Amino acid sequence: MKTVNVRLPGRGYPILIQAGSLDDAGRRVRRACAPDRLFIITDATVGSLYGDRLLDAFRRSGITASLHAVPAGENSKSWRILQDLYTRLIESGLTRDSCVAALGGGVVGDLAGFAAATYLRGIAWVQIPTTLLAQVDSSVGGKTGINHELGKNLIGSFHQPRLVLMDPSVLTTLEKREYWAGMSEVVKYGLIRSEPFFAWLESKWEGLGDPANAGLIEQMVTVCCRIKADVVRRDEKESGLRRILNFGHTLGHALESATEYGLFRHGEAVLHGMRFAAWLSMKREHLKPDAYQRIDDLLKRFPAPPVPNGLDGATLYEHMRTDKKRTGQGLRFILLKGIGKAFTEIPDHPARHLEEWLTNAR
Ligand SMILES: NC(=O)c1ccc[n+]([C@@H]2O[C@H](COP(=O)([O-])OP(=O)(O)OC[C@H]3O[C@@H](n4cnc5c(N)ncnc54)[C@H](O)[C@@H]3O)[C@@H](O)[C@H]2O)c1
Ligand SMILES: [Zn+2]
Structure with a gap:
């Protein structure tokens, strides 16, 4: 126990x-x-x-x-x-x-x-x-x-x-798809808060794909709960630190609403959101290219529907802004200055970066 x-x-x-x-x-x-x-x-x-x-x-x-x-x-x-x-x-x-x-x-x-x-x-x-x-x-x-x-x-x-x-x-x-949707939140914890956990996920990846591996899954779930509990304890009502839990969610929510909650499971949309956030972190020179590559290599191993070709940067940007207006927050992004090191920033020209990411990296 x-x-x-x-x-x-x-x-x-x-x-x-x-x-x-x-x-x-x-x-x-x-x-x-x-x-x-x-x-x-x-x-x-x-x-x-x-x-x-x-x-x-x-x-x-x-x-x-x-x-x-x-x-x-x-x-x-x-x-x-x-x-x-x-x-x-x-x-x-x-x-x-x-x-x-x-x-x-x-x-x-x-x-x-x-x-x-x-x-x-x-x-x-x-x-x-x-x-x-x-x-x-x-x-x-x-x-x-x-x-x-x-x-x-x-x-x-x-x-x-x-x-x-x-x-x-x-x-x-659990349906496989639901399981993998949950896995993207798992990787999120490594990305925002713990490089050792991210490295552990990389090394155990094959085994983690099968929920029947009880010991491994128990360990994985425990670390995630520890990380989230720690973040929540430091910021119970979401005034500051807790925002880092939204890593990948700015674009993730926009992808969900732009596809009318029909195409992606939440975790699948967040997966794309995390790939974009890592890309943006690199483009803004917070994250080194080799760290970006390591992140993208792991995230690319997830089964998930791709971002539809018909969705352009301007449309997604509009969805991000509407979502933020509703939650009363500025269009701030959670970015990384390394694996395990998240911070928030309101970047210049997010729509342009998004367009570039859609063309190059998705
Ligand atoms: N309170 C929070 O902090 C918080 C954080 C993130 C998400 N959420 C909310 O969580 C919801 C999504 O949760 P979810 O992804 O668990 O969806 P869900 O509760 O709809 O479960 C997904 C599906 O899996 C089935 N299922 C559940 N457990 C199963 C099992 N062991 N075996 C077989 N089938 C099983 C369910 O019947 C359902 O069809 C959203 O409404 C979201 O807003 C809340
Ligand atoms: Zn989420």
Whole structure:
């Protein structure tokens, strides 16, 4: 069992990482929050794979548990689904001493976390993330929320869970494409914060492609959680340092919205975004060409749809600006001055560099 302690002012909670730990959830949750009853929120796919096992684990520990599955997919991060969830929580008699468990990917985590943050002005919750993206990214940091028809993640709050329980062996049932989408966030941590981790990823690359390699995956997930937890601890509400977690996301988000969220998984769009950010870092002479090459060599090994030929720099630039207007940030980029060394900059002529990258490097 590997443990990463997320330390925040006045409170903190553990992330426990171990293959097979799903069956131990009852004992762990009892220790973390001893709820009078527990309500599992999952999606239909994950629920049918792991719902009974988890219910069983809670029952064995004497915890009264029920389960509700929302449809799988991003559309469940909606007001309608959330309202329906509130109804179920009320009907199930959940009190301030109860606990919500989010079993699923980032969609379920964000939705269930927000329900827990707002029901009775906030009750305890635990996360049991089941996608690679959720294990290395969305379950660490306490951001919860839903989408609005005018934009993604516009409604939400910070609500830290009591416990995050990760069982990397559930990743074996994940679609390959989802797994690789999560891998791009994994590489991101090496790029922004740790050269040794990036070098480790390079050396273990073949093995890391197969989630059945439990030991390796456990190690990988642990380092990612450690890095994200450290960044979040230093900047819980995203005023400065936490922005480096958006490495690759400026162009990534633009690619997602320019293709109407239909072509790329989030991680695939971020993959292109990271390649461009590394290129921009080199063009602006922050990053040495050999480091750039090392980064691009690894990122090129990812399976992902290419940037469509019809998408030009001007269009993507417009999408980047609209996205930033919405989030209230300037068009700043996260760049690298070396592998593991991220910083933020508002570069001159980003659209021109983007056009050049699209022609030369994609
Ligand atoms: N809160 C945060 O800090 C944060 C950070 C990054 C992303 N997010 C959010 O996360 C969401 C994306 O999360 P995601 O990529 O995990 O998507 P997801 O939750 O939709 O999961 C992807 C798909 O995989 C299926 N699945 C999940 N676990 C499985 C398993 N073990 N075996 C088989 N199938 C499984 C799901 O049913 C779903 O169809 C977005 O809404 C994004 O906004 C939040
Ligand atoms: Zn991301």
